[in-house]
Amino acid sequence: MRLGAQPCQLVVGTRAARLYGAFVVNERHRHRYEFNNAYRERFEKEGYVLSGLTPDGKLVEVIELTKHPFFIASQFHPEFHSKPHQPHPVFKGFIAAAHQRMHQKPL
Secondary structure, three states, X not given: OEEEEEEEXXXXXXXHHHHHOOOEXXXXXXXXXOOOHHXXXXXXXXXXXXXXXXXXXXXXXXXXXXXXXXXXXXXXXXXXXXEOOXXXXXXXXXXXXXXXXXXXXXO
């Protein structure tokens, strides 16, 4: 079981890397579940990008669907870093994507 802050290496050019403005982040975990590596290749064939991995590359931390306006799934809990006037980068990105889709212009 992984608890507490864990390093996550983001892939250059992915939505997650753009949102964070960094390539290595520490995010808080609070569960025992992991992405099943037996499905990695299958997900990638379907258009998903494994955009965040543990530094050793063994565990998937973030996955994105590039054909979707905003699809990011993470193994960590971004709400633990969010504050009302300082939202987590993933939440900021989600709101910006929703605004752009709704108003046809960037936030």
